[in-house]
Amino acid sequence: MSKRQSAKYKLDRRMGENIWGRPKSPVNRREYGPGQHGQRRKGKMSDFGIQLRAKQKLKGYYGDITEKQFKKNYFEASRMKGDTGQNLIGLLERRLDAVVYRSKFTPTIFSARQLVSHGHVYVNGVKCNIASRLVKPGDEVTLGKKAQEMALVAEAQSLPERDLPEYLAIDGTKATFVRVPTLDEVPYPVKMEPNLVVEFYSR
Incomplete structure (x- = not known):
């Protein structure tokens, strides 16, 4: 990293x-x-x-x-x-750390990379600690149990200044990458x- x-x-x-x-x-x-x-x-x-x-x-x-x-x-x-x-x-939007950040699991892209590299993120149920991994449409990105209780995650989800993009389907601490976005879809x-x-x- x-x-x-x-x-x-x-x-x-x-x-x-x-x-x-x-x-x-x-x-x-x-x-x-x-x-x-x-x-x-x-x-x-x-x-x-x-x-x-x-x-x-x-x-x-x-x-x-x-x-x-x-x-x-x-x-x-x-x-x-x-x-x-x-x-x-x-x-760039398919990077795992970018998906974690876009899903409002972390307040910054830097903390998203740290969360991934510390092994708190799962792709399709398999732990992944490579921030640059590219996710594919249909992939599910979830947070581990330990990460779900972090104050950092709670803080990120309460941030008012960030919108959830339409190319991600969010369900609590699970995000599904629906499709590869175009420039005008990225917030x-x-x-x-x-x-x-x-x-x-x-x-």
Whole structure:
């Protein structure tokens, strides 16, 4: 499992957006970047800069997955039929940690990855501790008995700022992955631009 080295909210401030839509985000108070030079007037960003920013934002949203993993998802998406950007979103949303987070079993994508890696999540009744595992339509994701009693899970389910998407069927602590979503079905708090990510990698 890749360990996040820097503070989560630094990413919010670097992007100038509340990426996860959380009320505690410092962007709600200060929209400029972190550090002593954060308030400097920004110059016009190059096309490369815009594409890089879109990639960092999308990669960061899914728990800052490693560049190697993210690139692997991109190449897999480019080999699939249809729009590469839509395919990339579909692959990222099929990740087990993303499904756990979307099902409101945990308050953050980071805690979702931790819950999976600690062996508290089951796919079709079989324990799975690989956060990057891709679930398929029809797969059932459930929480173990120990996880069901965690304060973390209760906190996540009471969060008002997150909606349950239609491509998941939730029944208590069981989530069924109904179908692979399209970009407009995914409840991102900010605008994601996978087309710019595709441009970044296809340079």
